[in-house]
Amino acid sequence: MAAQDGRVTYPAVASVSDAPLTVRGVTVSYGEKPAVFSVDASFPAKAMSAIIGPNGAGKSTLLKASLGVIPRLSGEVHVFGQPIEQARDRIAYVPQRASVDWDFPTTVVDVVQMGLYRKIGLLRRLSGQMKAWALECLDRVGMADFADRQIGQLSGGQQQRVFLARALAQDADLYLLDEPFAGVDAATERAIIDVLELLKAGGKALVSVHHDLSTVREYFDHVFLINVRRIAEGPVETAFTTENLQATYGGRLAATHLDELSLARGV
Amino acid sequence: MGADFVQFSLTPLLIGVLAAIACALPGNFLILRRQALIGDAISHVVLPGIVVAFIITGTISAIPMLIGAAGAAVVAVILIEAVKRLGRIEPGAAMGVVFTSMFAGGVLILEQTDTSKVHIDVEHALMGNLESLIWFRAEGWHSLLDPAALATLPHELPRIAIVCAIVVVLTLVFWRWLKIATFDEGFAQVLGIPVSALGFGLVVTAAVAAVAAFDAVGSIIVIAMFICPPAAARLMTNSLEHQIWWSVAFATLSAILGYVFAGYGPLWLGATNAVSAAGMIATASGIILGLACLFGPHRMRIGVGKEPLG
Amino acid sequence: MQPFLNALLLQAGYNATLVAVGAALLGFAAGSSGAFLFLRKRALVSDAVAHATLPGVGIAFILMVSLGGEGRSLIGLLLGSAVTAWIGLLLIEWITRRTRLAEDAAIGAVLGVFFGVGIVLLTIIQSMSAGRQAGLEGFLLGSTAGMLFQDAVVIAVGGSLAVLATWLMRRPMTLVAFDSEYAAAMGYDVRRIDLLMMGLVMAVTVIGLKLVGLILIVAMLIIPAVTARFWTERSNRVIWIAGAVGGASGYLGAAFSASAPALPTGPIIVLVAAGIFVLSLLFAPVRGVLAAVIRHRRFQARVHRRQGLLSLAAQHPIREAYTLRLLRRDGLVRADGVPTQTGRAQAAKIARDERRWDVAREVHQDVGLTGRYDGLTPIEDVFTADEIADFDRRLGPPAAVGGA
Numbered sequence: 019m020a021a022q023d024g025r026v027t028y029p030a031v032a033s034v035s036d037a038p039l040t041v042r043g044v045t046v047s048y049g050e051k052p053a054v055f056s057v058d059a060s061f062p063a064k065a066m067s068a069i070i071g072p073n074g075a076g077k078s079t080l081l082k083a084s085l086g087v088i089p090r091l092s093g094e095v096h097v098f099g100q101p102i103e104q105a106r107d108r109i110a111y112v113p114q115r116a117s118v119d120w121d122f123p124t125t126v127v128d129v130v131q132m133g134l135y136r137k138i139g140l141l142r143r144l145s146g147q148m149k150a151w152a153l154e155c156l157d158r159v160g161m162a163d164f165a166d167r168q169i170g171q172l173s174g175g176q177q178q179r180v181f182l183a184r185a186l187a188q189d190a191d192l193y194l195l196d197e198p199f200a201g202v203d204a205a206t207e208r209a210i211i212d213v214l215e216l217l218k219a220g221g222k223a224l225v226s227v228h229h230d231l232s233t234v235r236e237y238f239d240h241v242f243l244i245n246v247r248r249i250a251e252g253p254v255e256t257a258f259t260t261e262n263l264q265a266t267y268g269g270r271l272a273a274t275h276l277d278e279l280s281l282a283r284g285v
Numbered sequence: 286m287g288a289d290f291v292q293f294s295l296t297p298l299l300i301g302v303l304a305a306i307a308c309a310l311p312g313n314f315l316i317l318r319r320q321a322l323i324g325d326a327i328s329h330v331v332l333p334g335i336v337v338a339f340i341i342t343g344t345i346s347a348i349p350m351l352i353g354a355a356g357a358a359v360v361a362v363i364l365i366e367a368v369k370r371l372g373r374i375e376p377g378a379a380m381g382v383v384f385t386s387m388f389a390g391g392v393l394i395l396e397q398t399d400t401s402k403v404h405i406d407v408e409h410a411l412m413g414n415l416e417s418l419i420w421f422r423a424e425g426w427h428s429l430l431d432p433a434a435l436a437t438l439p440h441e442l443p444r445i446a447i448v449c450a451i452v453v454v455l456t457l458v459f460w461r462w463l464k465i466a467t468f469d470e471g472f473a474q475v476l477g478i479p480v481s482a483l484g485f486g487l488v489v490t491a492a493v494a495a496v497a498a499f500d501a502v503g504s505i506i507v508i509a510m511f512i513c514p515p516a517a518a519r520l521m522t523n524s525l526e527h528q529i530w531w532s533v534a535f536a537t538l539s540a541i542l543g544y545v546f547a548g549y550g551p552l553w554l555g556a557t558n559a560v561s562a563a564g565m566i567a568t569a570s571g572i573i574l575g576l577a578c579l580f581g582p583h584r585m586r587i588g589v590g591k592e593p594l595g
Numbered sequence: 596m597q598p599f600l601n602a603l604l605l606q607a608g609y610n611a612t613l614v615a616v617g618a619a620l621l622g623f624a625a626g627s628s629g630a631f632l633f634l635r636k637r638a639l640v641s642d643a644v645a646h647a648t649l650p651g652v653g654i655a656f657i658l659m660v661s662l663g664g665e666g667r668s669l670i671g672l673l674l675g676s677a678v679t680a681w682i683g684l685l686l687i688e689w690i691t692r693r694t695r696l697a698e699d700a701a702i703g704a705v706l707g708v709f710f711g712v713g714i715v716l717l718t719i720i721q722s723m724s725a726g727r728q729a730g731l732e733g734f735l736l737g738s739t740a741g742m743l744f745q746d747a748v749v750i751a752v753g754g755s756l757a758v759l760a761t762w763l764m765r766r767p768m769t770l771v772a773f774d775s776e777y778a779a780a781m782g783y784d785v786r787r788i789d790l791l792m793m794g795l796v797m798a799v800t801v802i803g804l805k806l807v808g809l810i811l812i813v814a815m816l817i818i819p820a821v822t823a824r825f826w827t828e829r830s831n832r833v834i835w836i837a838g839a840v841g842g843a844s845g846y847l848g849a850a851f852s853a854s855a856p857a858l859p860t861g862p863i864i865v866l867v868a869a870g871i872f873v874l875s876l877l878f879a880p881v882r883g884v885l886a887a888v889i890r891h892r893r894f895q896a897r898v899h900r901r902q903g904l905l906s907l908a909a910q911h912p913i914r915e916a917y918t919l920r921l922l923r924r925d926g927l928v929r930a931d932g933v934p935t936q937t938g939r940a941q942a943a944k945i946a947r948d949e950r951r952w953d954v955a956r957e958v959h960q961d962v963g964l965t966g967r968y969d970g971l972t973p974i975e976d977v978f979t980a981d982e983i984a985d986f987d988r989r990l991g992p993p994a995a996v997g998g999a
Contacts, residue, residue, distance in 0.1 A: 043902045043915075047894065056902055087471040092898055092915065103477075111475040118469045121586060121695055122317065123525045132465045136476040140461055168523040170586075184472075321699040322639050325706060329810070371884045372876050377699070378638040378821050382872060385814030389865035392736055392811075396857045411735060411810075412714045505646070505810075506714070509707025516700045547715070558722035560715045567711020574704055578694050586695040 036099040038063050038192045038223035039084065044093030046076070046083045053079045055247045057093075061225045066218055067240040068228040070258075072267050075245040077227045078114065078196050085111060085194065097192060107136065110190035112181045114197050120170050120177060127165040129180050130156055133187030155186040158216075160209050175206030182210055193217060195226040199233075211237055234258055288425035295423070296442050297415045297501075298544050301566055303442075304498035305536035307449040308510035310456050311491040313525075313532050316515050317467050320488075322377060323362070324511035326384040327492045330354075330361040331504040332411070333391025334496075340398060347440060351496050358492030361387055362485070413503025413563035415544070418442070441501055448497035455490055456529075463487065464525060502563040513570035514539060520581030539570035598854035603847075611853040613747035614806070618845035618864060620754025621803050625812070626819030626841020627761045628795045630834040633820035634772035639699070640687065640793070641816040643706040645800050645809045647683025648676035649713025652734050652804070656720055667730070669746045673801045676734075680797045683709050737808030737861035746805060753802035758838075760795055765834065768792055773830045806849075807861030814865040815841060822872045825879035844868035896921055901945060903927070907934045908946035947990070948974045954986040 039061040046054040054076035061067045069077045082088045084095045086102065097105035110133070130152045131144060138144060156162045159179040164172070172180065178198060185193055193214075199207050214224055214237075228234065234241060234254065241258045243249040243266040250262040308324075315321050331354045338353025361383055368379040418439040420428070428434040456463070466473040466480045473480050495507045502510065518531035543566030548559050578584060632638050655675020660666040683705045690701035717731060730738075770778040771788045779785045796816060803812040823836035848864030877884050895917075903918040904927070913919055913932070922928040927938030934942065951974050974983060 043906075045898050045902070047898075052898075056898070056905070082471065085471075085475050087474050091895060092902055092918075094914065106475070106477040109475060111472055113469065113471045117471055119317075122468045123519065123523045123528050124464075124468065125524065129468070132461075132468070132472070135461050135465055135478075138461075140458055170523070316697075316700050319697055319699055321697075321703040322642075325639070325642060325703055368876065371887070372821070372825065372882070374821055374824070375636050375638070377636065378633055378817055381638050381642065381813055381817035382821050382869070385811055385817065385865055386869035386872075389811055389814065389862035389869070392859060393862040393866065396859050396862075412717075503714070505710045506707060508703050509711055512700055512703035512707060516696050516704055519696065520694060551719075556719075556722070558718075561718040564711040564714030564716075564718065567708050568715060571704065571708030571711065574708070578690055578696075581694075584694045 035060060035096075037061060037096075038098055039194075039225055040096045040099075041080070041084050042094050042096075044080065044083055044095065045091040046079050046088060047091050052091075052246060054083060054244070057244065057248050059242050059248060059251060061223060061242070062240055063223050064218065064221050065239040066214060066224045066226065066237060067242060068226055068234055068238040069242045069244060070228055070231070070234065070266070071244040071249075073229075075266070077229070077244060080244060081194055081196055081225070081227055085109070087113075108191040110185035110188035110193045112185045112193070112195040112198055115174060115177050115181065115200070117196075120172070122169065124169055125165070126161065126167050126169060126172070126180050127152055127156065129169060130183045130187050133184040136188070152183075152187050155183040156180075158186060158213055159183045173203070175202040178202050178206060179209060182213060186213070191222055193222060193224045195224065197227050197229065199228070199230060231263070288423070291420065291425055291428060292423040293419050294544070294548065296420045296439055297418045297562065298541065300418055300439075300442055300445050300501045301415055301540035301544050301562065302537050303445045303449040304494075304501050304507075305510050305514065305540040305566070305570075306533055307445065307452045307494040308491075308498055308507060309514040309532045309536035310452050310529070311487055311494060312511040312515040313518070313529055314463055314467055314487055315491060315511060316519065317525075318484075318487075320376075321512050321516075322380055323365075323488055324491060324495065324508050326361055326365060326380045327358045327488075327495045328499070328504045328507045328511075329384040330357040330387045330391075331496060331499050331507075333357050333387045333394070336391045336395050336398070340394065347444065347500075350500075351444075354496040354499070355489075355493055357387065358496065359489060362488050362492070411503050411505050412561060413499065413501055413506060415501050415562040415566075416548075416559065418501065445497050445501065448493060452490060452494055455486075459483065459486075502566060506563045506567040509567035509570050510536065510539075513567075513574045517570075517574040517577035517581070520577040520584040523583050535570070535573050539573060540566055543567070543569040599851055601854070603850040608853075610744060610747050611849075613744075613751050614860070615846055615849040615853065617747060617750035617754045618806060618849035618860070619842045620758055620845075621750065621799065621806060621841075622815060622819070622845025622848075622864070622868075623838040623842035624754055624757030624761055624795075625799045625803065625815035625845075626823075627765075627834045627838035628757070628792070628799055629816030629841070630820040630823060630837035631768045631772045631792050632796060632816060633824070633837075634830055634833065635775075635789070635792070637698070638817045638820070639702055639813075640684070641796050641800065642813045643683055643687055643702045643709075644680045644793070644797050645812050646706040646713075647709040648680045648800060648804060648809050649734070650709055650716055651676035651679030652731055653713055653716025653720060654679070656731060657716070657723070660723065669743075669749050669805060672731075672734075673749070673804065676804060677797060677801045679709065680800060681794075684793050684797065733808070734804050735808050735810060736859065737804070737806050737811065738859070750802060750806055753798070757795065757799050757802060760798070761834075761838070764791060764795065765831075769831050769834065807864055811861045811865050814868060815845070818865070818868040818872050819844065822868070822875045825875040825882045828881075840868065840871055844871060900925070904938075904942045904945040905949070907938060907942035947987075950990055951983060951986040954989050955982075958986070958989075 037060045041057060041059050044054060044057045045052055057080060069080060071077050079088065083090045084102070095102045098108060134144065134148055134152065138148065153162060153165060156165055159182050161176065161179050161183060164176065169177065169180065182198065198210055202210070218224060228238070235258065238254055240252070241254055242251040243257065243262050245266050249266045250257045312324065315323055334354035334357025335350045337357065338349045342349040364383045365376070365379050368374055368382055369376055372379070418441050420438055422428065422434040422437040424434070462473070462478050462483055465476070466478055466483050470480050491511065495504070498507050498510065514535035515528070515532040517535050518528045521531045522528050544562050546569065547562035547565035551558060551560055629641065632641055652672050652675055655672045656666045658675070659668065659671050687698065687701045687705050690696055690704070691698045720731060767778070767783055767788050768791070770781070770783060771785055775785050778788070799816065800809070800812050803815060807815060819837040819841035820833065822840050823833045826836055827833055844864050844867040848867040849860055851867070852858045852860040852863040875883065880886055899915065899918040899921050903913050903922045906913045907928070919928065919932065922938065923930065926935055927941060928934050955974070955978065
């Protein structure tokens, strides 16, 4: 890359890969304290990736800043090799359950149909086919019988399933999920993971903010460890190591945690 | 329901109803977005807006006044946002700082200007004057078909009708965006919906509705029109679509009941003079909201105890 | 100028003096009690309280007239306004607790409806024979012109009492405003203290009605508190600074207003307070806009500079225009984007520091130390020279940037 005079040259299309999600130099700061600092990351295709780190380490912040939901101080984000603004049709997003007001006057199927709003624009009518599609998405998360329920009447796990169904309705290639398993019951966790496995099998890429270390090996193929800055990334087998976790969590990773993990690994 | 009705009551009644609907529609979204008090702020800056418009143009004709008031509302919204972000001040306090300062400025300028020749009247702007918007040339229902008589309709009527139509059209066109950005702003952003512009547009629409309504019902009572019908509607249903219809119905009902009580109520009670129609409309909307709070089928937050009210 | 100085030095007549003193006291009480509201994030409740006084004024007038009085007794009118303001307050609480409506909707509804009822009552009063010259409209915007001596006394005495009450209740109210759960755990009845706080706000509102009017009294409650927030991070100081700002605005405003005709007291007081607010917003040392802008720009420049140098070190392209401009300005890259000698040196240094940090984290499994890494703190600020030398030994010799 470096010519003889020390001049640095670059290929015409710079080294942005076609990976489902690539972030470069993303920094987010609330006030003067950086919440995410200068993070580079690349998430692989046809895989489930986890963003892992302690509380306040900037996991959700990284996800939201990548999507432009919160402003970045610096950095750029590419989706399948395109700037994210041009690839919005290929992204589906599952926000944190607690980020919305569940007292909003609307029904379950209404929320799922919101996933189609980009496709149908402002005025086009929702076709019968699209309505059927929304119901099918609800069925895939096991919520078809709740279609006409008011959203405030749902349990936490059911709310999470509705959000997942909405993302399914978006029919995207890259699914970004913000703590999809936080505060949900075991049955819901199972239902969600089944849906995500199916998506992966269908060739989709998934990136999820995750905080339960004990399930990482079981659910994910790829991990990204973050504590304000990037600590490590790679396939679970090579990157999800005690050393990297120690570096991510520092003194906060209790010894019992590590035991659990080595048990989970079958050591 | 004869000629007198057409001459004295038809236009104020129509203006009241249209104003109430124009305010209630954006009010639905303001309430769901916890921005109900933007209506409060907007209505207070209408006065400085018209005062400044008067100073600049030297006339009291309607269009400059409307532009002035709408401009003041936009300035207020921008200032509130600036104070909120720059000073890291919570929204309510930021609003309180901005609209009271602008209102004080308006009153001061008004006192400093020689307004004895013109009729910018503070109380008028605050209280409204629905009763005076009568149709002098009307001689009965047939005047509705008489172009000469129609030309003498008080100009507030076509104005509020146009504004109301614009508000309805905007609500319909941007329905999906408004709904999703109100429910889940982050998701809306990921879909590529310009949520900031949408939020600003909503506030500006509310400001335009407030401005068009204020010369009928006065600037303070506009707040009641923004909030009471949609708030009552929220307690009647759990569907946004139905809530909108309920709010329109409540707005219409408030306007009609308020106008009728103001005009005829005192006569029924043996008094001789009518009372403020604008004030009565606000009162009626308050009574409707009170009834909805007591008996509305969906008055409770879900999960809150269902014990009887005490 | 002379009349203003006269008024400022309390030489502008007996009434004006009383009004100025009363305005200062009221401003102080409003500022400090408003601070409690502000800290409780309920600033605009005061707006509803203020507008809800109007029907009370009307009812009191009608009652007094129908009992054969003249109807203009200020104390009577203020008592009436207190009653409806209190009802408005209770209604807000009731709506928020008992229905799904949020507090902002409850505030707006009470505000608009009570004001509407008040307007209805005013039109009734205008049609009463005794009510023609009632001058109740003065309560909307305040009016000190033609104020009676005893009215001025009411304002001065009321202002003093409000200051006294604020002082007496400062401890429990600070506690609740700062951390209501902790206050509840300490055995305070938070709800009652909240109501007391509201009672104080209501008292200030009522006393201020004649002086600044019901629409602008809100400003006296909110602006000083928000202003004070720029000057301190400590809640008990917010209260006293807000009181001082309110008192100063009241005093200056009243004096200014007395110095010339057509300067209505209420708006002038509010505008003085707004002026102090704007100055604080812009120029307060830590929280002010100017200070924040300077800090933010410095921070952003550091982030971009480091990002740029790391890119140079890794021979990645730099696409962000701001980063390039910054590096060019500091002579780290040439106009065509090629790194200069210094640029390469600094890039090498920063890349090396990154790796030193990596080593540091391995060596010191101690978040207290390595947790201070935010990518911007120079490693020399955290570790001693010999510690760094140790990291370097583990890293091996430095490598040049840019090939060559």
